[in-house]
Amino acid sequence: MRRRAFIGLVAGAIGWPLIARAQQSSATPRVVQLGPVEIPAQIAGTKRLLAELGYVEGRIRLEFRHAAGDADALPALAQEIVRDGPVDVIIAISTPAALAAYKATRTIPIVTLAAVDPVASGLADSLARPGRNVTGIAVFSEETTVKRVELMREILPQAVRLGTVTTKVSSGAQSLTPVLEAGRKLGFEVEAINIDDPASIGTILSPDNLARFDGLVFVPDVVLSAHLGEVVRLVNLSKKPAIFASPDWVANGAFMSFGPDFADAGRRLIAQVDRVLRGAKPGDLPFERPTKFDLRINLRIAKALGLDLPATVVARADEVIE
Incomplete structure (x- = not known):
């Protein structure tokens, strides 16, 4: 084989992977x-x-x-x-x-x-x-849900019955055991409220159904987030204080939220x-954990619920809606 042909062959052999990578990287x-x-x-x-x-x-x-x-x-x-x-x-x-x-x-x-x-x-x-x-x-989320239970005890020192609200998405992926145990240690009778079908939100969260609870704790749940407006409306109609996982709930009329900065x-x-x-x-690539957490309070809803919030809780809030 002639030297020029040989060099061309070697150059081509070296170039093919480079061309292939260039084509791959330029692909959408x-x-x-x-x-x-x-x-x-x-x-x-x-x-x-x-x-x-x-x-x-x-x-x-x-x-x-x-x-x-x-x-x-x-x-x-x-x-x-x-x-x-x-x-x-x-x-x-x-x-x-x-x-x-x-x-x-x-x-x-x-x-x-x-x-x-x-x-x-x-x-x-x-x-x-x-x-x-x-x-x-x-x-x-089990850790932050426990924190929401603790907040509920701070704002409702005499409350007894606490409901934790989930759907199949959240209840199927996480254990509520730490949340239930934390609630019981704080003196709550804790009951899980499971919404298996989004079509039943109106029934399960109706004021009549929620009447037996003193307060509600919501876990992070994308299905509930998709029905945010309806959930907030029903909970507010029930006149029950509820804590959610992210500030968008409070921005849309809910009472309180605590959780990671989503x-x-x-x-x-x-x-x-x-x-x-x-x-x-x-x-x-390491799995990352949230480092920022956010507490929001809607004082207008607190007043409508007849709640006199502890100054220590209000002082910790990242945002207070008057």
Whole structure:
């Protein structure tokens, strides 16, 4: 073989992987967000945060799939996403969505906003080094729900009956045992209020049904968030003080909220999606935990409920609505 031909052959052999990588990197990535329910504000947030990182229309194929509030439909939906063709990243909103996606694929990167411990739920080997194809933000909602129970005791020192409100999405993904135990230690009789079907929200949270409770504690739940307006209306009609997990509830007329700063968690979630799209392996990216927490109080609703809030609680609030 002539020297010039040989050099050309070697150069070509070296160049092919570079060309292949260039073609791969220039291809439009396909990202699918999977969740139990459609929440327009959440979808808009995902689009906005990705756009801020340069993933505008034309530079990304962004799809949204949801199970219309039926958590049991998530596994089939995840399998359908995998069958539909190449996917660069699955964004899984909620632990059930992450578990469904992980069951459907062990190779496609999954970035999740999970309510519970990803190690205990089988999504990761450890928080620091997940070791599988899943990473994301782990909220550990049992801990913050316990804090909401403690707040309820502070503002209702004489209360006895406490209801904790969940749907299949939250109750199926997390244990309420720590919450129930914390409530009982604080002198509450705690009853779980489970909403298996979103269509039954109006019945289960009706004033007649809630009359037996002195207060309500809501766990983080994307299905309930999708019905935020209806839930707030029903709870306020019941005249029962209720604590929710995020400030958007208080902004829409609820009494109180305490929980992680989900806006910050959303930014960090999309930052992890960006790192995966740039070549990082989920198994090498630590699961992150929220570091910012937010307490909001609506004093107008407190007055309507006839509550005289302790000054120590009001002083701790990040925002007070007069």
